[in-house]
Amino acid sequence: MSAIEIAVRVYRKLEPEDLQILEAIEQQMKSYEHAPKEAIHKQAELAPQEVDYRLPSLTKKGLLQGWRGQYVGYSLTTPGYDTLAINALVEADVIEAFGKLLGVGxxxxxxxxxxxxxxxxxxxxxxxxxxSFKQTKRKRGYMAKYTYTPDWNQQSRIAAKKEYKALKLLRPKDVAVPNPIKQNRHVLVMSMIEGAELYHHQKLQDPQAILQEILLNVKRAYQDAHIIHGDLSSYNIILQPNQHILIIDWPQNVTTKHPNAKELLKRDLKNVLTFFQRKHGQKNRLKDALTYVTEDSRN
Ligand SMILES: Nc1ncnc2c1ncn2[C@@H]1O[C@H](COP(=O)(O)OP(=O)(O)O)[C@@H](O)[C@H]1O
Ligand SMILES: [Mg+2]
Structure with a gap:
């Protein structure tokens, strides 16, 4: 079962007090790696017996992990954080029901x-x-897939925020990206897109036209939104059934003022050009693409 399957299944059965406790632990985890039981009592504003009764059951559900050291503490698991984000999105009337897995990146x-x-x-x-898969294989066992670095949640929040901000900036500049709807914690809600990643398409009707459309969007991002994707490749470009593209996966974007901006732009363009050359026989010079993207040739 994936972290989200656990979160979704458990979420429906949670009571307001359970969520209060999860939120209290989240707060305390800003100061502690394992939130001490006493701190949870205080933070949750519930009777201590109430908290003590719910902690083991939340742990059994997979939302918490207990810890015994110099004191007794608890920390949120990945499904625990997912549950808090899902709850916030449901409360904000953003989502109502969960569907299926669209992609694992x-x-x-x-x-x-x-x-x-x-x-x-x-x-x-x-x-x-x-x-990584390799690390996971080494550990094996049930909990292996929930093995994360200690600050994964912090990093993931930053990534979600950064991607949301980028999409908000890009949409009004007519860059072809999904429509951002809401971000909470490490989670981003956006419009659903149809189609498949470019690398999935064996044959393109008009590869040069598609490449041109990609370059135009990179140019708009660069000149009008002043950002560079930073992880552009055939994996992060979706070709929709209408034969138009969308560029996804923006958390690694940098501004055009970033010290490595030019290098990153070059790498992005090179990834795309190499793909089109190898797979679709389209020869285009990096230098020309770079000039096209960076020089203001409109008006
Ligand atoms: N808005 C969306 N609509 C439909 N599928 C999506 C959407 N965003 C991402 N996906 C799917 O999820 C995969 C991973 O998303 P992506 O943003 O590229 O994250 P990662 O950084 O993990 O690669 C994509 O390759 C795609 O298949
Ligand atoms: Mg991706």
Whole structure:
């Protein structure tokens, strides 16, 4: 079962007091790696017996991890954090029902969901610091897939925030990206897109036109929104059924003022050009693409 499956299944059965306790632990985890039981009592504003009765059951559900050292403490697990984000999105009337897994990326799990008005949306759970497959294999066992670096949650929050901000900036500049709807903690809700990553398409109807459209969008991002994707490749470009592209996965963006801006832009463009040359026989010079993107040739 994935972290989110656990979170979604458990979420429906949680009572307000359970959520209060999870939130209290989240607060305390700003100061402690394991929130001390006494601190949870205070923070949750519930009777201590009430808290003591619920802590083991939340642990059994997979939302908490107990710890015994110089004191008794608890920390949130990945499903625990997911539960808090899901709760916030439900409370804000952003989502109502969860759907299926849309994609597992390098650093995220993306699900589809329905809004209260039955609109289909995509929910991206950022998973920075997730153990690599190799590390996971070494550990094995049930908990292996929940092995994260200690600050994964902090990193993932930053990534979600950064991506949300980028999408908010890019949309009004007519860069072809998903529509950002809401961000909470490490989770980003955006419009659901159809189609598949460019690398999935064996044959393109008009590869040069698609490449041109990608370059135009990179140019708009650069000149109008003043940002560079930073992780552009055929994995992060979706070709929609209408034969138009969308560029996804923006948490690594940098501004055009970043000291490595030019290098990153070059790398982005090189990834795309190499892909088009190898797979679709389109020869284009990096230098020309770079000039096209950076020089103001409009007006
Ligand atoms: N808005 C969306 N609608 C539908 N599927 C999406 C959406 N965003 C991402 N995906 C799917 O999830 C995968 C991972 O998302 P991505 O943003 O690239 O994250 P990662 O950093 O993990 O690669 C994508 O390759 C795609 O298949
Ligand atoms: Mg990606």
């Amino acid at each position: 390098k650093e995220s799990d993306v699900y589809d969901a329905l809004t209260p008005t039955e609109q289909q949306v995509a929910i991206k759970f950022h998973r920075l610091g997730r153990a």
